[in-house]
Amino acid sequence: MxxxxxxxxxxxxxxxxxxxxxxxxxxxxxxxxxxxxxxxxxxxxxxxxxxxxxxxxxxxxxxxxxxxxxxxxxxxxxxxxxxxxxxxxxxxxxxxxxxxxxxxxxxxxxxxxxxxxxxxxxxxxxxxxxxxxxxxxxxxxxxxxxxxxxxxxxxxxxxxxxxxxxxxxxxxxxxxxxxxxxRQARVMTALAEGAVSMTTSLHMDEVFESILNQTQHALQVETAALGLVDKSSGEIVFRAATGKYSEKLVGRRIQAREGIASKVVREGRGASVQSVTPDVCLAQAEQLPGETTRALSCAPIHVQGKVIGVLEAFNPINKVFDPDSLLTLTGLGGLAGSTIQNAQLFESLDAAQQRYRDLFEDSIDPIVLTDLRGNIFEANRQAAIFSGRTAEALRQTGIEQVHEVNFEKTGQDFEKIGDSAVVYESTLYDQAGGAHPVQVYARKVVFDGAPSIQWILRDIAERKELDALREDLSAMIYHDLRSPLSNVLSSVEMLATVIPDAEKETSDSVLRIAHHSIDRIQRLISSLLDLNRLEQNQPLGERLIVSIPILIGEAIEAVKPAAEGREQVLEVRQDEHIPAVFVDVDMIRRVLINLLENAVKYTPPEGHNRISARADGEFVRISMEDNGPGIPESDRERVFDKFMRLKNGQGNPGGLGVGLAFCKLAVQGHGGNIWVESAPEKGSVFVFTLPVAKEE
CATH class of the missing domain: 3.30.450.40 (GAF domain)
Structure with missing residues (x-):
């Protein structure tokens, strides 16, 4: 001294x-x-x-x-x-x-x-x-x-x-x-450098590393850690750390109401402890493994006003934190929030794209992607297999070279293709000249940020084979059943003439039942043949001007035995003046009989059925009302599908599922419409319309 x-x-x-x-x-x-x-x-x-x-x-x-x-x-x-x-x-x-x-x-x-x-x-x-x-x-x-x-x-x-x-x-x-x-310059520099550094990557691990490196450098601390809130448990999980003993911090969990970090999450603002004394309540996870936690500073990570995690800095190298250290850490936490959110969105998008690519590649259907001009830029494995070309070769072709494009459906410049799929049947041609029937689903999608068109070319070869079998069956029915039935009918009519008068009272009822059964089989055969013809858009048969009340009367006569057998009432309500219609008489008669037979079938014994007819503008409106179990609203569109069978009153499917499909195509073939409604009390109302005959 x-x-x-x-x-x-x-x-x-x-x-x-x-x-x-x-x-x-x-x-x-x-x-x-x-x-x-x-x-x-x-x-x-x-x-x-x-x-x-x-x-x-x-x-x-x-x-x-x-x-x-x-x-x-x-x-x-x-x-x-x-x-x-x-x-x-x-x-x-x-x-x-x-x-x-x-x-x-x-x-x-x-x-x-x-x-x-x-x-x-x-x-x-x-x-x-x-x-x-x-x-x-x-x-x-x-x-x-x-x-x-x-x-x-x-x-x-x-x-x-x-x-x-x-x-x-x-x-x-x-x-x-x-x-x-x-210090303020250091804060601003640290935030500016942090902003630049944190945005250099969108991969989560690299984002975490960048955030922690900036935190450790800006605050001059021995250790820095980043924790995110687990949404299910509310715990804070250390996802990344840097500095001394950092590898032992990763994965540690802080309970929802423990330690400095959980307090920061709850209150949404940072906290700094310059000297950790025994009365400072640290979470176990905040105790550095192999080292004493002497001081720590913690700031929230905000995303859109919500705390999603924390940044924690441990043990400043200069023994104490600078006065602006918490401000710096809070700023870095704010930057980290938006960066982490961007990385999470990127990972979600990347995962979604990977799922789409996996589905794209693993699909059993050929799928190609084109630009809006139809140039192929992506094709999956099945597209390469079906076309006999490599994926690279497909990328050098246009969609019209792969299959016959229905430009009436798509538009010449594909302008008719939108978000909803355009569907049509076509043929896919392979490199060897083979042809494969396909059903095409084309719609606009966004791929890699650019508007594109996705073409799904579904193989329908098996369906076409089944259709061919059905056509063969129809031909067989026509040729192999109609002729024998005609012979049976002729035999029944002949029996009626040869039976003695004394036995006619007993035999007439039997012959009448046989006659009605033969008529039903013939109507079924005719309906199957007409259904096949209507599906192929073939023209109707001979059309005549006829009165609807006459056809209703003939239909009632055909189903009367079945209604009487079930003790049901058939009521007819029709206007006095109903315009005539121009129709294929046999076809519309079978439509009426089909609807009446269904009403009799689904209405319980001693029930009541009503058929009505009236003029409705330029149409004649006919309705068939029963008091059966009714049709659920979800089935009212599907009930007219081919081979769709509804359950009868006993819970079992009834019929072949072709009657209502035939009715729909027959009515639409005449320019009318058909639908089903709920009856006022119980049951269903089938309604169809037919155009009024034009005056010559």
């Missing part, structure tokens, strides 16, 4: 030279730590003393920086350790009063905060000078000088300390402002 000179400079010139030298020395530095060190050594060297300390205050009166010198050595003392002195000791009194003070004997003044080294048996009483540091009438800090001997300082020492403090105040304020601007 330098010898203590208690003799002050005697002449004013010496004092002025001292202050000039000190002022120049203070003003020649801008870094706050350097300025504080020079102030302390200026006090010890020019006033004398054992130790000196300075605490720097911000505009709100908070201690933000400090320095302590013992003899010729600068000691590491944190701002936290000096806050007690500023709040309760002699420095605190000076801060509150803004007055300089000289304590000749610290043991006799209650303003002196006694420490262990102040015990009489150790170093005894001391002399202390404490002066405020003012600049532009603002308090910027407090300077304290201590001598180990009581009554070592006098008023002249106090005056010199005040003079040094006057010079130091402005220098410390400038250095503090410079330090704050430097």
């Amino acid at each position: 330098k010898g203590i000179d208690t003799q002050m400079p005697q002449n004013q010139r010496a004092v002025l030279e001292l202050l000039y030298r000190v002022s120049r020395e203070f003003a020649s530095a801008l870094e706050l730590k350097t300025v504080l060190t020079r102030v302390l050594f200026a006090a010890i060297n020019n006033v004398g003393g054992e130790r000196a300390s300075v605490v720097v205050m911000d505009d709100h009166g908070r201690a933000v920086e400090s320095a302590v010198v013992y003899g010729n050595q600068l000691r590491e003392v944190t701002t936290i350790q000096l806050r007690e002195t500023v709040e309760r000791g002699l420095a605190g009194w000076v801060v509150r009063s803004r007055q300089a003070v000289l304590l000749p004997d610290t043991s006799k003044d209650p303003r002196w905060l006694r420490r262990e080294d102040d015990a009489v048996e150790r170093s005894g009483a001391k002399t202390a000078i404490c002066v405020p540091l003012l600049a532009r009438e603002k308090l910027v800090g407090v300077l304290t000088l201590v001598h180990p001997v009581p009554k070592a300082y006098g008023e002249e020492h106090l005056s010199l300390m005040q003079a040094i403090a006057d010079q130091a105040g402005v220098a410390i304020l400038n250095a503090r402002l410079f330090s704050e601007s430097q």
